Amino acid sequence: MSTYNVLVVEDSPTMRQLIVFALKRIRGLNITEANDGVDGLKKISAENFDLILTDINMPIMDGLKLVSLVRNDPAHKDVPIVIITTEGATEDKDRAMAIGANDYITKPIQTLKIIEVAKRLLKI
Amino acid sequence: MGDQEQEHENRAEEFLQVFKKGAEFTTDLLKENERLRYQNLQIEEKLKVLNGSVGEDGASEELLKKIKKLEDEKVEIISRIKHVEEENIDFANRYVEIENENNMLANLYIASYQLHSTLDFKEVLQVVLEIVINLIGAEEFSILLLDEKTTKLEAVASEGLVNAEIPSFELGEGIVGEMAKTGDNYFIDELEGYERDFNHPLVCIPLKIKEHVIGVIVIYKLLVQKKKFTDVDYELFTLLAGHAATAIFSSKLYTDSERKLNTIQGFIDLMTK
Numbered sequence: 001m002s003t004y005n006v007l008v009v010e011d012s013p014t015m016r017q018l019i020v021f022a023l024k025r026i027r028g029l030n031i032t033e034a035n036d037g038v039d040g041l042k043k044i045s046a047e048n049f050d051l052i053l054t055d056i057n058m059p060i061m062d063g064l065k066l067v068s069l070v071r072n073d074p075a076h077k078d079v080p081i082v083i084i085t086t087e088g089a090t091e092d093k094d095r096a097m098a099i100g101a102n103d104y105i106t107k108p109i110q111t112l113k114i115i116e117v118a119k120r121l122l123k124i
Numbered sequence: 125m126g127d128q129e130q131e132h133e134n135r136a137e138e139f140l141q142v143f144k145k146g147a148e149f150t151t152d153l154l155k156e157n158e159r160l161r162y163q164n165l166q167i168e169e170k171l172k173v174l175n176g177s178v179g180e181d182g183a184s185e186e187l188l189k190k191i192k193k194l195e196d197e198k199v200e201i202i203s204r205i206k207h208v209e210e211e212n213i214d215f216a217n218r219y220v221e222i223e224n225e226n227n228m229l230a231n232l233y234i235a236s237y238q239l240h241s242t243l244d245f246k247e248v249l250q251v252v253l254e255i256v257i258n259l260i261g262a263e264e265f266s267i268l269l270l271d272e273k274t275t276k277l278e279a280v281a282s283e284g285l286v287n288a289e290i291p292s293f294e295l296g297e298g299i300v301g302e303m304a305k306t307g308d309n310y311f312i313d314e315l316e317g318y319e320r321d322f323n324h325p326l327v328c329i330p331l332k333i334k335e336h337v338i339g340v341i342v343i344y345k346l347l348v349q350k351k352k353f354t355d356v357d358y359e360l361f362t363l364l365a366g367h368a369a370t371a372i373f374s375s376k377l378y379t380d381s382e383r384k385l386n387t388i389q390g391f392i393d394l395m396t397k
Contacts, residue, residue: 014238014254021230086257086347106349108261111227 004122005030005047009040009054009066010084015109019053019084022114026124037061041069049079051121053105053114056085056092064096071100080121084109228356231259232363239371245379248371249281255368256341257283259360264320264345266290267331269372270304270338277304277340284345291322303328304337309361315352320344327353329361331369338373341365 006029010016020031032047034040036058044052052070056063063083070076083096083104093104103117235255242248249267256262264284268277277300279290293301300323303310310328312318318326327343341364 012254012258013241014234014251015258017234017238018231018258021234022227086263107258107347108350109231109258111230112223 002124003028003030004050004124005032006051006053006118006122007032007034007040007043007049009034009037009052009058009063011036011055011058015055015084015107018109018111019114022109022111023053023118025111025115026118026122028124029118037063037066037069040066044070044073044076044079049076051080051082051118053082053084053118056083056096064092064099067096067101068099082117082121224356228360232360232367235259235364236367239367243375243378245372245375248368248375252341252368252372253281253283255364256343257347259364260343260357261347261350262327262343262345263347265341265343267372268293268300268304268340268342269331269376270295277301280339289322290342298323299325300328300340300342303330304340306330307332307335307337309358309365311353311358315346327361329365331365331372333366333369333373338369341368 006023008016008019008023008031010019010033016033020033023029023031032043032049034043037054038061040052040054041061043049052066054063054066063085067081067083070079070081077100080102081100083093083101084107085092085096085104086107093106096104102121105113105117235251238251238255239248242251252267253265256265262283264282266279266282266285266287268290269280270277275295277293277295279287279292281287282290293304295301296305299310307330309330310325312324312326315326322344325342325344326346327341329341330337331339331341341361
């Protein structure tokens with residue numbers, strides 16, 4: 001069975017655990033956690049990921065900046081990115097999609113939605 | 125004379141020829157007749173056999189019985205297929221229901237784990253805020269704790285609002301005070317068109333340790349994508365209130381005792397130096 005590396009970038013431990021728990025429902029995922037954008041970038045430079053899920057509003061480096069940096073990095077520019085946002089308003093979502101995010105998930109968190117999006121982008 | 129005799133002989137010969145032909149024709153006719161009679165007999169025999177197989181009462185009755193049995197089996201199979209299809213739909217619905225329950229339990233497990241992962245009062249409040257945002261989908265809400273001395277409910281943590289904005293409530297005063305007094309959950313009847321009113325919140329959930337209320341979670345606004353509460357939300361509120369209450373209460377006690385311990389330690393240090 002194939003193994004996929006997935007990175008979850010989220011500053012809130014509760015939210016991060018919820019996402020990780022949802023992703024663990026999919027077999028064959030190797031999940032790595034990061035606290036913020038900078039931590040996420042460090043992990044991206046050290047390992048190849050098949051999927052990145054990132055929050056938008058985070059300290060130090062936000063999710064939008066992270067999406068932008070990943071898309072401008074030739075080594076990782078094709079990695080699918082899913083943004084997670086509290087905003088029901090479309091502004092953050094549209095900006096993230098415009099700079100290269102592949103999909104988005106809005107809070108409150110829905111386990112089945114996370115599973116569906118992850119499976120679709122990982123093509124499993 | 126000779127000519128006459130010759131003519132008679134010729135005529136006799138001709139007659140003989142005609143007679144011979146007539147005899148041959150008659151023989152052929154007899155043969156054909158014999159052949160047709162034989163064919164007729166064969167056909168009659170066949171008809172007899174056919175009539176015998178269909179016409180016998182016992183055999184046809186057997187066939188009719190078999191047809192009826194097959195028809196009955198067909199009806200039963202159709203009915204069983206229908207029943208199985210209904211069961212399938214029922215199983216599918218139950219699967220979705222169980223999947224949702226499963227997800228809710230998983231979320232509750234994480235929420236509970238996070239709530240009890242620290243004894244720092246501020247951290248616990250932060251976890252409660254995160255849970256209410258991420259699991260319930262609230263945008264503006266506040267946690268009010270009951271001051272046992274003054275019997276007032278005071279805001280200690282808020283999201284989307286400033287604590288100072290939130291009025292304090294006497295136990296039993298208004299919806300918030302009443303829910304804190306009775307320990308009942310309050311949900312507004314109609315979410316649509318609601319405008320923030322501190323005295324009439326969307327939701328008010330008492331934080332209870334058994335029957336002892338230590339405070340309330342009051343929600344004034346939901347995230348825009350959250351249009352209504354689901355069944356899971358109601359369960360989540362109740363369960364969350366219990367877990368949050370114990371976590372808040374124990375962390376508050378721990379923080380207070382640590383502070384007191386530090387004060388006492390400070391005194392002791394001062395006295396002994």
